[in-house]
Amino acid sequence: MTPSAMPLNEPTSAPREDQPQYRPDLNRAPQGDFMRPSMRTRTRSNSKTNGVGVQVEDTRxxxxxxxxxxxGKSLIAQKVVRYLAWLSITAKCFNVGSYRRTNTPNPSASFFDVSNKEGERLRMAAAEAAVNDMCKWFRSPNNLIAILDATNSTKARRRWIKDRCDAEGIETLFVESKCDDEELIMSNIKEVKTTSPDYVGQDPEVAAQDFRERIRMYERVYETLDEDEADMTYCKIINVGSQVIINRIQDYLQSRVVYYLMNLHIKPRSIWISRHGESNYNLSGQIGGDADLSSRGQLYAKALPDLVSKSAGDRNLTVWTSTLKRTGQTARYLPYEKLSWKALDELDSGVCDGLTYAEIEKQYPQDFRARDEDKYNYRYLGGESYRDVVIRLEPIIMELERSENILIVTHQAVLRCIYAYFMGSDQERSPWMEVPLHCLIRLTPRAYGTQEERMFADVPAVSTWREKGSKAVHADTPTASAKASPMIKPQSKGEAIA
Amino acid sequence: MDTLLTADLAARSANFRRRSSTYVDAIHDLPEKESMAPAQLYSTESGRLFHSGRIVIATxxxxxxGKTHTSVALARYLRWLGVKTHIFHLGDYRRAQIGSKDEVPDDYFFVNASTSSVLLRNKILRKCREDILNFLNHENGQIAIYDAVNPLAVGRRALAKEFEKHNVQTLFIESHCTDERIIEDNVRSVKISSPDYKGWQPEDAVQDYLNRINARIPHYETMEESELHYVKMINAGSRVVVNNCSFGYLSQRIVFYLLNLHIKSRQTYFCRAGTTSEEESYKADASLSDEGRDYMVKMSETLLAHREAERQSLIAHGAPESTALKPLTIWTSTRRRTVETSQYLEEKGYRVRQRSQMSQLNPGVCEKMSERKIRQMFPEEVSKHEQDPYHHRYPRAESYHDLAVRLEPIILELEREQNDLLIIAHESVLRVLYGYLMACSATDIPNLSFPRNEIIEIIPASYNNSAKRVHIPDLNPKLVPGSPEGIAMPVAPSGTGTPFSIGSPGTRTPESSSREASGGAVPLWRAAIGQSALQASFDAAKQTQTQNAELSPAQKSLAQNINSSPTSAPSSDVPALNVTTALSPLKETTPVLDITPASPPPKEDGAQQ
Known part of the structure; x- marks a missing residue:
């Protein structure tokens, strides 16, 4: 932003009479995190006034x-990390395999034979290194959840991990994925494991063969979680959720993780998301409001059923909209069942509702800059921040994980948050992502990561995207796909980008 | 006459399940208009959530x-979610059919019972199941909770198959206990106060009860049927087995709720935030005023003194000198005034957490408008609001329903919380949370009143929580109603601890005035609202204070009635609480149905019989 764009000391920058007085530190009010470790109580005991009890945020x-x-252990681990990161809970995955690989990059199955003393020693060393790194990582007070991704197939190994964690004051939650369904196992082997770093450059058939051999080695010593470990907190998922055993859940965060795991399913499905069609506010450059669609927006609404059916075929979708008029109007012609969720409403811009970016810059110059500095945490005066939106979207995400094919018609900020969950984008960048109007995004969750595909309706619209630090005029771009930006790659219909 | 006779009368009526004889409380009354549920995700014409089928939850x-505890808690939660739910206690049907305990055949609970006992059992079962199916098929019911022992695998399979025929899923929830202490505690605290043991000595009752259980143990099979949907809770939830349960939205919600449900008792306190310098503005998010800070100190001191007094009374009742209360955690919203109201306690070392979900109801376009202006500008919206103050949403505003959906994750965390909890929040938030804990109907929630000079204490009990009000002395009377005159924001803005819920100030809805006219059947809430509504707003402050401090004769008699009714026996060891159980608004606002007499049953019923 150029200095000339900021008429800081001019009289026009003063708030209007009828606006509440501007207080620069208001957006620094507590953010109301989903979970956040409390620095104070970690460092200073409050037991004198308050006794001793379970303090949720103190749990690691x-x-x-x-x-x-x-x-599917790695799949689960990776999803949990992404889910927690999205909720601003710092989580990290420690993969024992990658520690072991530093010494034995391409081991054969016999390496995993229990009678192979050298293999056994190296595997234990890798586990030790991973646990040590994890304990070190936990010393930073912001770090709340670590995931130790390994087979951990024996009771002795699990007891050893629990003892190590107990000594550090870290709670353990064992998550076992048990599966007897041969078909499921084979499809998993084919899809994922033959592309595993252990088998780089090997013939896939040979790799699959060797891998089955490796599993057999583990099977010989494998001990499932049972009564002997009744003192441990664990969650045992049998055949992808057909039975789940939950033992000694201690606190809310654990139950949250377990609930999330229980909602996961592996049926193939896609999620389609779109913003509403161009609204009258988009045309005038105002934010917020509850405006009707513009005539071009209505054209998009009419074009949407075709666009969807080209991508979704004859799948039966359920449409979710917000409670604002423009999403309902956009979804109007879709021949599917529709639900409207208050939680999908646009980010509430508080006092700035109904203003243009230029007006905001004029009336609330400091706010305008503060928002550019930390858009994720900036809360509009009397409104919401992106962080607030994420918290209110959490039940939606849970329901999305449980559902199959869903089409969501919603708003820019909300779409960015949902997109950030599936793509694992970081909080620094996700609020700046460009999501053009009149564009349908299809997200398909895969074992590692989510596939994205964008389809444009051939209906022109204004661009509502404002680059960080820019003046933000809602410019009328001739076609939405003409402009390339880092976040968007226009491409021919149907072509997937990972 | 006693409960048993009325239960008998009721059971023979066509509409028996409308009112259970055993635990007459908010949960067991079936509101007529079930669509008025507090946190329904979305509404449909049938009143059912369409992406979830009909379910029988069989205990x-x-x-x-702890089966009944679980069923009641679950029903409270599901109803709050907007799911039409009703509990069917098989025991009620048995008592209704057989009468008092003495007439139950000795072998009634045996597997190898005599033919006559088996016939009797089947008759009772059939009646109960007919009622369940009627509820699901003809009354838009979505979840029927079938509270029975269901001890045998073969019986459970048959049950599931039978409901399957009617396109109803069956989800079994097993409460399994391997810890004898949990069982004995449970018998002592709950069972011997049930109508089965009316007039028995406690020791005899416990003994008889355990014998009855023992007689049945050889024939009990824990759930292992892998093809059925079931949740097995072992030792009050310390271990949970979830089998084949991912068949719908509701089944997953139920499981998550059960994971968080714990029976340990702890206190929840509600209080308001202090007043601010810009009371009427939602968007300003202003700081506390001087009076607000004064309130913060007095409220905090009152709460701490109250907790200390409770500790002393525990000691006086024989607890060891070193008895400590549960640690107190404080939750506030992220709004400035609630955060600042917690400062005094935070400085004393209490843990404070801010939750953005707990922000007040967003008033939308009506912010800072006078009631007259709202009426002028949005006459249609006002009339819609008056028809349904719970679900109606002003332009750009939130309805109470929206607020409840927003608060739903908080509710689960509330169930899981082990510490005592102080919630400092805006009145609209307190209404919804209180509505959940006390199982209020949606029609009542927008009218609940939380004057600033009171801290509300919610005391958990097995079937029905009770509430108690702790007076905060010496407050500036201006603080109590809080808001300046004339702000009759349709959604009761911060500070209106007053009657201006909607409608013109000083008038009551016909509904509430007619209830008042009927004398004792007015809940304290309503009475306070109705009375103070007649006052100008500043006078109303004092009036509210006195109304709540002193009970009117009618309310006293109501409280006594409840006190003397057998149904309140579970909490009768704490005398102060019985008065306050009358605070649950739903109890009195639900119309008395059909021939089932209201509780406590009046003498005339016996005479008629």
């Missing part, structure tokens, strides 16, 4: 994966 | 394993 949890290879 | 477990 090590989620220990348990299960034979090809049981 | 499994020997007596005294």
């Amino acid at each position: 949890i090590c989620v220990v994966m348990v299960g034979l290879p090809a049981r | 499994v477990g020997l007596p005294a394993r």
Whole structure:
């Protein structure tokens, strides 16, 4: 932003009479995190006035994966990390395999034979290194959840991990993925494991063969979680959720993780998301409001059913909209069942509702800059921040994980948050992502990461995207796809980009 | 006459399940208009959530394993979610059919019972199941909770198959206990106060009860049927087995709720935030005024003194000198005034957490408008609001329903919380949370009143929570109603601890005035609202204070009635609480249905019989 664009000391920058007085530090009010460690109580005991009790935020949890290879452990671990990161809970995955790989990059199956003393020693060393790193990582007070991704197939190994964590004051939550369904296992092997770093450059058939051999090695010593470990906190998921055993859940955060795991399913499906069609406010450059669609927006609404059916075929979708008029109007012609959710409403811009970016800059210059500095945490005076939106979207995400094919018609900020969950984008960048109007995005969750595909309706619209630090005029761009930006790659219909 | 006779009368009526004889409380009254549920995700014409089918939740477990506690808590939560739910206690049907305890055949609970006992059992079962199906098929019911022992695998399979025929899913919830202490505690605290043991000595009752359980133990099979949907809760939830349960939205919600449900009792306190310098503005998010800070100090001191007094009374009742209360955690919203109101306690070392979900109801376009202006500008919206103050949403505003949906994650965390909890929040938020804890109907929630000079204490009990009000002395009377005159924001703005819920100030809805006319059947809430509504707003402050401090004769008699009714026996060891159970608004606002007499049953019923 150029200095000339900021008429800081001019009289026009003063708030209007009828506006509440501007207080620069208001957006620094507590953010109301989903979970945040309290620095104070970690460093200073408050037991004198308050006794001793369970303090949710003080808990640090090590989620220990348990299960034979090809049981989807890494998939679960990676999803949990992404989910927690999205909720601003710092989580990290420690993969024992990658520690082991530094010494034995391409081991054969016999390496995993229990009678192979050298293999056994190296594997223990890798586990030790991972646990040590994890304990070190937990010393930073912001770090709340670690995931130890390894087979952890014996009771002795699990007891060892629990003892190590107990000594550090870290809670353990064992998550076992147990599966007897041969078909499921084989499809998992084919899809994921043959592309595993252990088999780089090998013939896939040979790799799959060797991998099955490796699983057999583990099977010989594998001990499932049972009564002997009744003192441990664990969650045992049998055949992708057909039975779940939950033992000694201690606190809310643990139950949250367990609930999330229970909602996951592996049926193939896609999620389609779109912003509403161009609204009259988009045309005038105002934010917020509850405006009707412009005539071009209505054209988009009419074009949407075709656009959707080209991508979705004859799948039966459910449409979710917000409660604002423009999303309902956009979804009007879609031949599917529709639900309207208050939680999908646009970010509430408080006092700035109904203003243009130029007016905001004029009336609330400091706010305008503060928002550019930290857009994720900036809360509009009397309104919401992106962080607030994420918290209110959490039930939506849970329901999305549980559902199959869903089409969501919503708003720019909300769409960015949902997109950030599926793509794992960081909080620094996600509020700046460009989501053009009149564009349908299809997200398909895959084992590692989410596939994205964008389809444009051939209906022109204004661009509402404002670059960081820019003046933000809602410019009328001739076609939405003409402009390339880092976040968007226009491409021919149907072509997927990972 | 006693409960048993009325239960008998009721059971023979066509509409028996409308009112249970056993635990007459908010949960067991079936509101007429079920669409008025507090936190429904979305509404449909049938009143059912369409992406979830109809479900029978069948409890499994020997007596005294906490089945009823679980069913009641679950029903409260599901209703709050907007799911039409009703509980069917098989025991009620048995008592209704057989009468008092003495007439139950000795072998009634045996597997190898005599033919006559088996016939009797089947008759009772059939009646109960007919009622369940009627509820699901003809009354838009979505979840029926079938509270029975269901001890045998073969019986459970048959049950699931039978409901399957009617396109109803069956979800079993087993309460399994391996810890004898949990069972004995449960027998002592809950079972011997049930109508089965009316007039028995406690020791005899416990003994008889345990014998009855023992007689059944050889025939009890824990759930292992892998093809059925079930949740097995072992030792009050310390271990949970979830089998084949991912068949719908509701089944997953139920499981998550059960994971967080714990029976340990702890206190929840509600209080308001202090007043601010810009009371009428929602968007300003102003700081506390001087009076607001004064309130913060007095409120905090009152709460601490109250907690200390409770500790002393525990000691006086024989607890050891070193008895400590549960640690107190404070939740506030992220709004400035609630955060600042917690400062005094935070400085004393209490843990404070801010939750953005707990922000007040957003008034939308009506912010800072006078009631007259709102009426002028949005006459249609006002009339819609008057028809349904719970669900109606002013332009750009939130309805109470929206607020409840927003607060839903907080509710689960509330169930899980182990510490005592002080919630400092805006009145609209307190209404919704209180509505959940006390199982209020949606029609009542927008009218609940939380004057600033009171801290509300919610005391958990097995079936029905009770509430108690702690007076904060010496407050500036201006603080109590809080808001300047004339702000009759349709959604009761911050500070209106007053009657201006909607409608012109000083008038009551016909509904509430007619209730008042009927004398004792006015809940304290309503009475306070109705009375103070007649006052100008500043006078109303004092009036509210006195109304709540002193009970009118009618209210006293109501409280006594409840006190003397057998249904309140579970909490009768704490005398102060019985008065306050009358605070649950739903109890009195639900119309008395059909021939089932209101509780406590008047003498005439016996005479008629």
